[in-house]
Amino acid sequence: MKIIGLIPVRLSSKRLKHKALLKIKNLPMIVHTYRRAKMSRLLDDVIVCIESKKIEKELKKFNVKYIFTSKKHINGTERIAEAAKKIKADIFIDIQGDEPLIDPKNIDSLIKFHKKK
Template sequence: MKIVGIIPARMGSSRFQGKPLVPICGKPMIEHVYRRSAMSLTLDDLYVATCDQEIYETVREFGGKAIMTSNCHERCTDRIAQAVENIEADIIVNIQGDEPLIFPEMIDQALEPLLSDSAIVCSNLMADINNEKDFEDPNEVKVVVDLDGFALYFSREPIPSRKKGSSDFVGLKQVCIIPFRRDFLFKYTKLSPTPLEIIESVDMLRAIEHGYKVKMVKTPYETYSVDTIEDLMHVEEIMKDDELFRKYS
């Protein structure tokens, strides 16, 4: 079984223009994501999929692999599907390019359900939400799961409600490492967009609304996505003392 990681990246982010190339401790963010992901024990190959020549050239300059894709894709899953059209792979892992503190073990964790159960077509990582700010932050996608760990719903709003429940309940957030079986990835991209997917702007809701199950895997690793300048400053402070960073700095 061949497993390939794809990091979708583009300069035209609506929330933070040009963030894949923004420097963190002297290296562009996309390089941090690539080098740390490449340490995964389960990935056989790794590529950045981009529609921007400057990202493509930057990846090639630091020794990574990159694939040019169309600039018409609205969803990262469509970009990934185009990137792997001519790549032999049984499982494709969507690794978001704005998680510069990713740990390679997280990729291995996310893959475990697909490697142990042939009926599972897609999985996601999730992590505890440790503070009220993140629970209220629309940039953090929240998730609720059933008793078997399959996603019931994703939202940018705070879920579940705390109005009548215990204030001690720990919320869960989506961590965007998403393995797909190859056949399901291409099937997913052909499914029609769904109302809740559009309202929430969360790709995984398309799978759920069409009746597919998404297995969630809880990770103990703490990472931070970069959506704002404040996020960038916070990540850079952490990176200065990060042991994994020392291995490739």
């Protein structure tokens, strides 16, 4: 069973512009989130769902895996739905891009819960 973590991200945040690229200890927030998600023992892969060349440029610096999606999406769920159509997997986990301190154990607990169903 293939399980993929998808992280939707965009630059048009209303309250805090370019939030995903804000630096925390010299790394963009989205890179912290990606690296924490990669620490999950049960995810086979993690992919950031992007809509901007500016985000792509930053992600390339840190070897972050990404996929382009439409700029027309109104929320992260739509962005993930588009990406999921392009990626082969059995389960997709939605991980928000502004969670730089996400606990990988929580991701694993969520996966274990859903695998029981």
